[in-house]
Amino acid sequence: MDHLAVVDLTDPAFWSNPYPVLAEARNRHPLARGVDGGLIALSFDAVESVLRDPRFLTTDLLAPRGITEGPIADWWGQVMFSANPPEHTRLRRLVSRAFTPRAVESLRPSVVDITEELVTGLVGDTVDLVAGFAHELPIRVMATMLGVPAGDHRRFAAWTADLGLVFSSVHAPELMSRLEAAITGLNGYVAELIADRRAHPGEDLLSGLIAAEADGDVLSEAELVAMVENLLFAGHDTTRSMLMIGAALLLTHRDQRALLSGTPDLAAQAVDEILRFEAPVLGSGRDAAESLDLFGVPVEAGETVTTMSLAANRDPAAFDDPDRFDIRRLGGKLMSFGQGIHYCLGAALARLEGQVAFPMLLERHPHMELAAEPEWVPYASIRRFEQLMVTIA
Template sequence: MNELAVVDLTDPGFWSNPYPVLAGARSRHPLARGVDGSLIALSFDAVEWVLRDPRFLTTDLLAPRGITEGPIAEWWGQVMFSANPPEHTRLRRLVSRAFTPRAVESLRPRVAQITEDSLDSFHGPTADLVAEFAHELPIRVMAAMLGVPSGDHHRFAAWTADLGLVFSSVHTPELLDRLEAAINGLNQYVAELIADRRAQPGDDMLSGLIAAEADGDALSEAELVAMVENLLFAGHDTTRSMLMIGAALLLSHPDQRALLSNDPSLAAQAVDEILRYEAPVLGSGRDAAEPFDLFGVPVAAGETVTTMSLAANRDPDAFDDPDRFDIRRPGGKLMSFGQGIHYCLGAALARLEGQVAFPMLLARFPGMELAAEPAWVPYASIRRFEQLIVTID
């Protein structure tokens, strides 16, 4: 058995182009190690195994980053994707009815209208697709679903975007101050929003969450605040990344752009290929509940294994010619939304937003071009650019 390669997530160069490093490490073994000795799952099979095996539990992503108390730690302790069964099962059951395929598909006209309104704000000759497209669209969609007043969405858009940096590989005192300000602002806003909705219920998702009950169980006040924050955060930041990444990929691959422009029915395949080729989320961590061997490597009880979506989605054993961006690629299983019981609750909504938005963007601005190559933000586990500047014909 080959010795495990070492993948250095603290190297800024890794974040600008991780694929050669990941491919080299994956060719030696399905697993690698971080510079701290922790295990990283790289191959498609290894990532899927870790995400589906019930012997792996959700890890505390914040403690290794030095966040063990305070408002950020309290927030993380309440959000659904940090919980394990049976608590996770209970929370997911209470909220999942809002994300059924039928419920999500019913939002298509609303998403199209929001997209059209967002594109109307472009006034050229240049635009920043991060600020004016990727940032705006998902927060407006989630605000519409939750019944958030339209004038307020900019307030929590900044907070949720900042919170996405909590999973960065490197933390600074300045970043921690920024994160605490974001969660404090979001906590206060969401509590006020819930109080208003209790007084005046509507037909929105927030009213549904307040009224949600299953088998005589309902969300507590603290759980309700955390659930709304969970939805705002997850529904904004990762979709925001997918939209900016997808726009950059389509604009930098003229042949694929032309295919989608000429045949918008390829939108579903295009979105899945964007998610595969450049996964918006680096991966996630899982803790072993007991000792066992994983692909021939001993894993101790309590040891953390980090899954690497970027490596799994470009595994040549799972995808033909994986380093080629091809929106006609046949659909298949991806690791971009996770797998198993923590599979992303909002995956269908994120896909819908991309399926609607990308064809509309290309149709509205057929002469749009990248003004500069976008730069990846280093250490951001929810991958992003600060800007995506384009010229508009």
């Protein structure tokens, strides 16, 4: 082997506090290895180089889990996460015509209403902020964004929640059949929504996606369905994690909580600092399309490099005093939404949800306290707690 540190992601202890291990490895070299020998990019520079380098392509998430055909493989084959140029460029261009900053901003009143309803619904001595708040907000926002009728919200929410199972580190058969059922259910449901919206176009994102056109090119019917499912899948578990993690950080950092409560104008910076300090998504995988040199380490064609946003976000070469949670940081710079051509399409929507949710949560429940120390779920590539119990009164 080489001189790189080995980071053991199979050690459950890693997941409860990954930062000392990552810092030690990153001090040695911008890259480390997993216990399987796979390369891991740690420094801000190294993660950025991999994600911006066209010689790195998306990695196949399903084949290593034995999924090569069926509804899951068909769906995954059409999402932007797994696409490379030129297919990716085409899909991204079309979706960007509909998913504009203006379309996101127009959701603000709905985000405020939904948050208000959820925050008001937090009653009782002790409540779980995951189930009662973090889980619900992003699903309801996306249902509104796509114009899903209220009567269908429950069914729609159950399918959306199940899509995240594709990222489970253990693909047990019963999880796979739940995921398959969610995709099959959504395929039929979204196709109906599309037919309805073709007949009665509205102001919602789905109408925008149907109408999106670039140089005479449009999304096909199957691509539209996959795109909607891509947005649901990408926007739920991630935003849910940001909301639960952010609430926990604010409740455990009293000075920062007081600062945000007293100065709601800090909301944008606070959200970026939450995302930087505890990245909801561990990182991304990329496969080298050709042999290359990465920070002095040879990478063979076909070899996978995993980028670790957690380590990049705490790199002292990129951030002053990176292990300090400080919502007065200017924001903007963070690895949590990725970099390069796959940079998170929904970053503005996620930020909007956080900027509305955190100040409102603190304002409506000024006496909220943690009822129990939240525990990180080990091996979760979208980092989360099973529950976040708080006392309200």
